[in-house]
Amino acid sequence: MRTLSILAMTAALAGCVESEVVTGRRDFQAMCASCHGESGRGDGPLAGGLEAAPSDLTTISARNGGVFPFTDVMGQIDGYGRGQHYTGAMPQFWPVMEGDLVVAETDPGIMTPTPKRLVALAAYIESIQE
Numbered sequence: 001m002r003t004l005s006i007l008a009m010t011a012a013l014a015g016c017v018e019s020e021v022v023t024g025r026r027d028f029q030a031m032c033a034s035c036h037g038e039s040g041r042g043d044g045p046l047a048g049g050l051e052a053a054p055s056d057l058t059t060i061s062a063r064n065g066g067v068f069p070f071t072d073v074m075g076q077i078d079g080y081g082r083g084q085h086y087t088g089a090m091p092q093f094w095p096v097m098e099g100d101l102v103v104a105e106t107d108p109g110i111m112t113p114t115p116k117r118l119v120a121l122a123a124y125i126e127s128i129q130e
């Protein structure tokens, strides 16, 4: 019985991650692809006219020792966690902050209520790492 319920839970969690990636992909195409490109490589139609080149979002893990910095990426999207090197070419995405919250592990062992769409966007970006 116990094994069964763990299996059911794992399946439910997997389904949850799956649908997050789908929502994240939809938001990404609507809000981010204009600069970062449909594939996330930084080659969107607006890229050329910006003061800074939009990052290639498929190489974030590769540039970070093979680890996807989930919390940092969320901070870069909503604007709370941007380093000083930021030019301001990328808008802060407050709309992504609206709506339902989910509990996400923002630091090892630290669970924080976090906007669902923000988590979904970061999950989508994680899914396109090379």
Ligand code: HEC
Binding pocket: 028, 031, 032, 033, 034, 035, 036, 046, 050, 052, 053, 054, 055, 056, 057, 060, 073, 076, 077, 085, 086, 087, 088, 089, 090, 091, 093, 121
């Ligand atoms: C108006 C153009 C523009 C739009 C729209 C945009 N970005 Fe950006 N983004 C940039 C630029 C330019 C940078 C490089 C940092 C800088 O200097 O501003 C960047 C950097 C980033 C980074 C940091 C990547 C790294 O390598 O560390 C992430 C993550 C990111 N963007 C995600 C997103 C997401 C997700 C969206 C949609 C919600 C989005 N961006 C929409 C222009 C844009």
